[in-house]
Amino acid sequence: MQIDREATPFVAAAAVPAVVAAATGRSRLAVTLGALSLGLGAFFRDPQRSPDRDPVTDAGVVLSPADGKIVHAGPAQPDVAPPGEWLQVSIFLSLLDVHINRAPWGGRVTAVSHVPGRYLAAYRAESGMRNERSEITVERVVDGTTRRIVFRQIVGQLARRVVTRVRPGDDIATGQRIGLMKFGSRMDVFLPTDVTLEVSAGTRAVAGETVLGRWLDTDGR
Template sequence: MKIHREGFPTIALTFIVLAILNAVIFYFCSNSPILNYTVSIISILFFLFIVSFFRIPARQYTYNEQFVISPCDGKVVVIEDTEEPEYFKDKRLQISIFMSPANVHVNRNPISGEVKLSTYHPGKFLVAWHPKSSTENERHTVVLDNGKQAILVRQIAGALARRIVNYLKPGDKVRQNEEMGFIKFGSRVDLFLPVGTKVNVKLNEVVKGGQTVIAELPA
C-alpha cells in the first residue's frame, strides 16, 4: 500500500497538531496518567484514520476498451436515464457512485481516450446523495472520447469533502485506470454514458476503482 501525494500536507499537519496537543496535555496533566494514555490512544487512532484517507492499495486493474471501469471505490446510488445539460445536452445514462470517508479516494479514468473537456465549477456543499448535488455542488467535469464513444465523468464534493483535485487538461491522451484526480474525504462521482450502454452493476452494489466493470459501451 502507498500513500497518495495529495495526502502528505494533511498528514504532516495532523501529526504536528496532535503532537502539540499531546505535549500540552502531558505537561499540564502529568499527574493523570489515565488521561494521558486515553488522549494518546485517541490521537494515534485519529492519525491512522487520516492516513487511511490517502491510501492507494495494491490491486490488479481491469482493462478493456469496450468496458467502462469504475472510476472510484464506493456504492452505486443512482442508475437512471436523464438529461445531461453541460456538454452533451441530450439524454444520457447516469450512474453515480457514493464515496464514504472509509473508501479509497483516488479517482481513475474509466476509459482510455482524449480529454475533450476538463472544467471546474465552484458551488455548494450539499450532502453527496442530494439530487441537486450533481449540478449545484462544487464539481469538476471531464469528457473522455475514445474515438467511438464519449462519456462524461463528474467529481462532486459533498458536505465533508471540500477539495477536488483533477489532473486532466483538454487535449490530453489518457489511459484507462490512470489517475484522473482525487476527492479529499469522499463524496461521489457521476458517470454519463451513451443511451444503450449495457449496465453491469446494480443499485447499492459496492464497486472498486480500476477493477469493477460498470458498463459495456455500445459497439
C-alpha cells in the same frame, strides 16, 4: 500501501502536535493525536487495482472511477446530465472508502471544467448539478466512430475540494489515476445510450475493477 501526496498537510497537522504532546509527557493526548494522524493517512490510501480484463485493449469496457455505493444506474436523472441522451451511474463515497479516482474509460481528454456550487449531501440527486464539481470529457475513436463519456468529481457536505490531475489534450488509459476527492463525495459517470449497464443501484463498486458497462459491438460482444 501507497499514500497520496495530498495527505501530507493533514497528517502533519496531527503528527507534529502528537510528537510535542509525547515530549511533554501528555501521553493520552499524544496517543489520540497519533491515532488521528494514522486515520488521516489511511483516508488518502492508494491501493493497486487489477481489472479482470485488459482495459487498454478492450475499448468496449467502462470501469468504475471510484469506490463506493452505487446510488443510481439507469437513464440520466432530469437536469443532472449534460445536454443529450445519456445513461448515468452515480457512486457515493463514504468517509471509509478509498477516495482516489480513476479514469472510467481511456481516450483523449477533450474538456476539463471546474464549476463552483453548493455543498449539499452527495447522495442527493440534485447535488450532481448544484454542488461544486469538476467535469471531465473523454473521447476515443473506435472502428471509425468517435465515442464520448463524461464524468464528474462532485463535492459533498464534508468534501470541500476535488483534485483533478488531467488536462485537455492528455491521453489517459482506462483505470488510470486522475485525482481524488477529500472527505466524502460523489462520482457521476454519463455514458451513451448504446452502452449496456452491468451494475444496479444498491451495489458496491471498486475503482479500476468493477465494470459499469460496455459497448457490445466491440471486443466485449
